[in-house]
Amino acid sequence: MGQGRQEKVTRSLAGAVSEEISASLAPVDAELERRYPGDPGTRQPVHTVYVPGDVFAADTVRSWGGKALAALDEHAPDAAAFAAVLGLSDELAEPVHARVRAKLEREPVEDLRVDFEDGYGPRPDAEEDESAARAARLIAEAYGRGTAAPYMGIRMKCMEAAVRDRGIRTLDIFLSGLMEAGGLPGGLVLTLPKVTYPEQVTAMVRLLEEFEKARGLEPGRIGFEIQIETSQAILAADGTATVARMIQAAEGRATGLHYGTFDYSACLGVSAAHQAGDHPAADHAKAVMQVAAAGTGVRVSDGSTNVLPVGPTEKVHEAWRLHYGLTRRALARAYYQGWDMHPGHLPTRYAAVFAFYREGFEQAAARLARYAGRSGGDVMDEPATAKALSGYLLRGLDCGALDLAEVTRPTGLSRADLERFASPRRGDLTASAT
16 A cells, blocks of 8 residues: 555544534435436437427428528539538548538428417417417327427427417317327427526416326426526525526426527627627526526526528528537537527538537547546546546437447447446446446
8 A cells, every 4th residue: 555554544533423414415315306407318409490270290300401502502512512602621632521420411490489479379279279289280190200400399489478378378289189199209398488587487487287197197297498598587686696596496397497598688688680699698698597596407598690591592591600609508508409490501500510529529538538437648638528538429329420420439438338437326426437
């Protein structure tokens, strides 16, 4: 041991001291486990596509992929042209372009929300009833055929008095339609917009509880996202962070916090020309959301850009560069999801995501391999860093930026190994792939 000398071990505290301290902290231990369970370890989509309820159709997912491919063919027909628009390196040009095209052919949309709020607007009750029932039928059929996006659902109207009853009715019709068609799909996601007070989140929880009881579902089966679109959702009148209270008010049902770029910016008086995801007001809101959600298992999503890649090639390229830059900026700030409002945004969404993971792949793999093998290197990583490194590689695998074989080759780690590193037990400082 050490220098070959047996050290004398001396203690002063009685064993009862440690037992008493542990007993006193037992409520805190339980509270930590309840409030901060950590990331759920499931796939997080890289984006959410919003389609108005009256526009959504059986072929929407495939149609978006086809239109995105057509935009590439017209405005950047090969890897060199696409790389020139976005400033991709020669090394990344071909693999990113090839993977973007493959993604658009195989899985163009990762998460789709049929919109019954701003994108749909006020309609006669009979019309919205029919649209909600139709959305349920089409989504159920898509899951049955295997043509659905991995995640699908609706954005209902909010819990404000003027539209509350309509939102509840639409949600009821949609969920009831899914149940009649065979049950709730595993990829179901619901979005509650314009949340200002935690009590509105509590109301959503009660609503879902009642639906679960009415349909004999397991309690807690239905979760939902909370959309952050007002200043009051970030800072309450008493100076507290409202969004943190919203997460707790969800009683474990909150799955995500989605930033609403334009409603939030307008709420703060930001002029229309400057409403964007990289505005300082947006950075502040998303930073508060991120801190409030950290460790809770609730994911944070960035918003969208309203600059559409349409028109002549020059305009499309300009919009592509803007969207690509905003997406890369968000990824660097750990906002791994965002909104896409137009098929033309898909090429740059995936280009930005794939470039982000492929650029850092070799370094991340090498660092994680050294950590797993305790073989040193020029960076001394800790378990928390190993968690981040493995999470980075898993996200790259999930979206298609990386292949499992190219991750396993330099790391020697299987997907199960990566998942163990990414989700260690609380306080486990010896997480290992062995």
